[in-house]
Amino acid sequence: MLRSDAQQNRLLLLDAACDLIAEAGTDDISARDIADRAGVSSATLYRHFPSKQALIDAISVDRWERMSQWARSSRGARSPIRHITTVLDRFSRLVSDDAQFIQAAGLKVGQTPAAIRPVREVFDARFDELWRSAQAAGAVQRWADPRDAVELVGSIRSKERRAPMLATVVGGFVAPQVDVHHLLRGTPQPF
Template identity: 45%
Template sequence: MRTDVYHNRMQLVRAARDVIGHRGSTDVGIREIASVAGVGTATLHRHFSTKEMLIDEVSVVRWSRMEDYARRGVRPGYTPLQNVLAILEAFTRMTTADDRFITAAGLTVGRAPRAIHPIREAFEPEFAALWIQAQREGMLRRAADPRDAVELAGAIRDRTRRIQMMTMLTAGICAPAVDAESLVSEMCLKRSK
């Protein structure tokens, strides 16, 4: 995809997320979304044939990042456990940032737009492979399930308590010998650099 085409597409996705989140409703006109994106309605229609497709694309972009992280790892040199936790932490950041949009669009944990199903189907085995590696290394509890961890991470949307909630999630999935607080703290410090 050409750089300008990709830029316009992402501008439209961000504008839809921001306008819908600000309004608290999907009852927004495409002209307003296009205007906020800095493009014409014809450009919007070249990328998305319906407003619903544009709304779904916000989730598609979020899950595409998740799939990329699971496939390639978040940072070179990360252990499987660090990658698992970094992916969950990234998801909490994305859902926290998109909270108003998610609420306005009526998205709920465990019920995703049909458009993300193929991406999520690509994400899940990659994430599960990292998860299994971390379990084999004794870093994650045997009874912990990667799908549950993703659902719980997706429910974290309180900006003021995100780190504490991520720490609780981490403590719940990690083996007893793992210092969850230190791991989450270290991860967040690396993220801010």
Template identity: 45%
Template structure:
């Protein structure tokens, strides 16, 4: 895809997220979305079959960013537990930034519509690799499942208490050998949890 076409596509994704957050799903037209993106309606339909596929693209982009974050963590060779926490932190930041859009379109925690499933599975591969490595190292409980951690992080919707809630999620899957509260606090103080919040 050419750079200008890719930029137009991302402008449309941002625009649909923003317009729906402001006006609701039913009231928004393709023309309003295209106008907000600064492109023509024909450009919208060149990239997306209809408004619903454009709405799905918001989640696809979100999971693509999650996959990128998890793959970077898996490749960096540092602490897998820190990389897991960094990924969960990034997810909670995105969820909080897009909270109104998520509520309006009715995205449910733990469930992905068919178009989103392949990219979510692509994210789950490197995330699960880090998770299993942490289980082998004794940092994560054997009974804890990586998908549960993601779903719990996805339910962290209170921006003011986001960090405390993330700490509780982390504490829930770490073994007693890990001081989850101190680890998350240290990562915040060191700036390791500062990341972009959305696209």
């Protein structure tokens, strides 16, 4: 567990790297540029990340850790289908907000870099559990696969088209009796 100041520096570095990569791409920025944008020293950057690629991977790992946390925290009184749509809504906001970073970093939907795989597996297990519960309750089509829903939502890049695209994806896997628009109206803001 990192000290609070070290955790804050790590978050500053992740945000700075994400912003700079979105603006200039991976080839045109240096570790020094990232450290300067974050307001920390290069030594601090290298204490957290041994290379620029490790920092880029950490940005993606951080996002999947958030996804896992959202999927874990969605236990409670709400229905599994409501939890699923909340997680997918948050994911679509995250991806559309980071569309320029994703493109500049060369990340591809459906291709999980090795650094992300363990965190993604934690998310997949919890999301699959929610999915099976929603299927058992009759809210999700029996033939639908949670990996498809996540992959399709992960391809949403347009902030302006995010909501209707999410409704299209959700409408494709919920059972006919589920009112998609009512379901999505109840999704909270993620941040």
